[in-house]
Amino acid sequence: MTGGRVLQLLKEGTAPQHEAVERRFDLNNRLRDTHTYTALLGRLYGFYQPLEAALGRVTGYEDLGLHLHERRKVAWLVSDLTALGCVPDSFPTCAHVPEIDSLGPAFGSMYVVEGASLGGRHISKLVAQRLGLTPDRGCSFFASYRDRIGPMWDAFRAALVRFAGTPSAEQQVVTAAVQTFESLDRWLARDEGVS
Known part of the structure; x- marks a missing residue:
């Protein structure tokens, strides 16, 4: 397999975990008011x-x-x-994020968070409709790269393909992506105030 296959392997290899996180996100519940939305942001802060x-x-x-920065x-x-x-540091922090000790695990974890930025476009529109918050006040995380989201995703995918040129590298990336989704799912599941 070549690096170009890694994107398909990631999509297929993480599908069950990705779907579990999407169910756990439960946007209707988490965006019902500012309190539940703030709790979600605090939970995400504790993970990110x-x-x-x-x-x-x-x-x-x-x-x-x-460029990671x-x-x-x-x-x-x-x-x-x-x-x-809110005071961000008042929220609990996840102690069980995946171990990231090299580029393989890093790219796997980044696949999850960079992909989440794509979904953030939809969520930021819902936040604006339901809660009246904007990227300039209370919704910058979900708006993320704003009009640069497409180019940022394309640049990430290109770097990932350059990295994952061997079956071993592909496996490292997919394993880390699965672990990241699973870790995020467990972390969100602990948020009893919104579940």
Whole structure:
């Protein structure tokens, strides 16, 4: 298999876990009011903060044309939570994010969070309709890259394909993506206030 196959392998290999996270997200419940939406943001902050820290300890992204600093999302969560009157560090932090010690696991975890940015476009519209929040006040995380979402996703996919040129690299990426979805699902399941 060549690196170009990794995207199909990821789609197929993570389908059950991806669907589980989508069910767990339960947008009708989590966007019913500002309180439930804020709880969701706090939960996501608790997951993304340690995940981004782990991603930041890996080197070599730039050699593949990827700039990690452009893809950090915690600052958007901090901005949104602050706009909603919360102290981000008051939320619990996930202690069981996947181990990320090299580019293979890093790309697998990034596949999950970068893919989530695509879905964020739909969620940001719902947040605006239901809660009246905007990317400039309370909804910057889901709006993420705004009009750059397509190019950012394309650049990530290109870097991933450059990296995953062997079956071993592909397997590392898929395994980490599955683990990241599973970790996120478990973390969201602990949010009893919204379930």
